[in-house]
Structure formats: structure tokens, C-alpha cells
Amino acid sequence: METYLQQLLQPRSPLLTELEQHCERDRIPNIQPEAAQFIRLLLQMHGAQRMLELGTAYGYSALHWCEAAPAAQLVTIELAAERAAIARGYFARARVEQRVQLLEGDAGQLVPHLEGEFDVVFIDAAKGQYRLFFEQALEKTRSGGLIITDNVLFRGLVAAEDDQLIEPRHRKMIEKIRAFNRFICEHPQCTTSIVPIGDGLAVSLKI
Numbered sequence: 001m002e003t004y005l006q007q008l009l010q011p012r013s014p015l016l017t018e019l020e021q022h023c024e025r026d027r028i029p030n031i032q033p034e035a036a037q038f039i040r041l042l043l044q045m046h047g048a049q050r051m052l053e054l055g056t057a058y059g060y061s062a063l064h065w066c067e068a069a070p071a072a073q074l075v076t077i078e079l080a081a082e083r084a085a086i087a088r089g090y091f092a093r094a095r096v097e098q099r100v101q102l103l104e105g106d107a108g109q110l111v112p113h114l115e116g117e118f119d120v121v122f123i124d125a126a127k128g129q130y131r132l133f134f135e136q137a138l139e140k141t142r143s144g145g146l147i148i149t150d151n152v153l154f155r156g157l158v159a160a161e162d163d164q165l166i167e168p169r170h171r172k173m174i175e176k177i178r179a180f181n182r183f184i185c186e187h188p189q190c191t192t193s194i195v196p197i198g199d200g201l202a203v204s205l206k207i
């Protein structure tokens with residue numbers, strides 16, 4: 001399925017292609033391109049003007065959002081200084097540094113201090129903290145805005161019928177993601193749909 005969906009994608013820009021290869025070389029887990037394409041569509045449908053991203057890594061997903069929403073402002077947060085430095089280099093080469101604000105630090109510490117509301121928030125940082133990130137993101141999202149969370153199916157393991165098939169080192173995290181998925185699907189302030197594309201995207205509309 002993944003290979004088929006990827007075959008249908010239009011070629012990425014040369015810079016995104018270079019960055020994809022850079023992430024692969026350095027084993028940086030960037031968003032899968034077919035999932036990025038789906039979010040690009042949502043950003044265009046939504047007319048997003050102000051976006052927030054938790055988990056920049058090398059800036060691959062951020063560059064997708066900048067291409068899809070060329071007039072939008074993006075605040076993106078990365079914990080690892082060396083990754084943030086690489087992302088800055090790509091933002092400069094893409095000439096988006098005027099509209100991308102890259103903050104270095106723990107998203108859980110930084111998000112509560114951000115000013116104003118966002119049209120779209122993309123959560124792609126430490127999975128163990130997804131619930132905290134979501135609650136903080138919800139505070140910063142306008143009514144009618146979207147919160148999109150990546151990796152909510154984690155290689156399909158979240159939907160495993162037999163937990164014995166899950167490697168013991170992953171079990172705790174899988175339990176956390178399952179609890180997170182229940183939490184967002186039942187959240188009274190949101191309408192959520194989980195889309196099995198890429199590593200699983202949860203799309204939550206703040207009502």
C-alpha cells in the first residue's frame with residue numbers, strides 16, 4: 001500500500017528531495033511523503049495562515065507546510081540543538097526564514113508561553129508526551145482549527161490484535177498511544193478521525 005501511494009505522488013522539489021535523502025542517511029524519522037501530501041491538502045483546504053509544529057528535526061515537514069501554504073507563518077519547536085541548526089540551514093536555502101520561527105527547547109515548556117492562536121498545530125515530537133502536547137496545543141488552537149498528530153498507529157502495532165507480537169521494548173509506548181487515541185477520540189472539544197496513512201495521522205477539529 002505504502003509503495004503504491006508513494007508512486008502516485010508528484011516529484012518533490014529538489015530541496016525536499018535532498019532533505020529526504022539527508023534524513024535517511026542520518027536516520028531521522030521524518031514524516032512519510034504520502035502523509036505529508038495529505039496534510040498539505042488539509043492546509044490548502046483550511047487556508048491556514050498561522051501554524052505550529054512540535055518536533056522540527058531537520059525541517060522536512062516544515063518545508064512541506066511552507067510549500068503548501070506559501071503565505072503562512074510557521075512556529076516550529078525542536079529540542080535537539082544540532083537538529084535545529086541543520087533545519088535552520090534548510091530554511092535559509094528555501095528562503096522561508098522570514099516566516100518560520102524555529103524555537104529550540106522542550107515543546108512542553110515553550111508552548112504555554114506562545115502568544116496568539118494557531119489555525120493548525122502539527123504534533124510530531126516525543127510520543128510519550130502526546131497527551132500533554134495535545135492539551136497544550138488545544139489551548140493555542142482557534143475554534144475551527146486543526147490539530148494533526150503523527151505516528152498514532154506506530155507501524156500498525158497500536159492496532160495489533162495480539163500484544164504478544166509486539167516487542168517488549170515497544171509495549172509501554174503502544175499503551176500510551178492507545179490511551180492517547182482514546183483520549184482525543186472522546187474529547188468533548190474535538191471531532192477526531194484517525195487516518196491510516198503513513199504512520200497513522202489523527203486529525204482533530206476544535207469545535
Ligand SMILES: C[S@@+](CC[C@H](N)C(=O)[O-])C[C@H]1O[C@@H](n2cnc3c(N)ncnc32)[C@H](O)[C@@H]1O
Nearest residue numbers: 030031055057060061078079106107124125126
Ligand atoms: C519524528 S521527529 C520530527 C520529524 C519532523 N516533524 C519531520 O517530519 O521532518 C521528532 C523530533 O522531535 C524532537 N523532540 C523530542 N521531544 C521533544 C520535545 N519535548 N520538544 C521539542 N522537540 C522534541 C526530536 O528531537 C526529534 O527531532
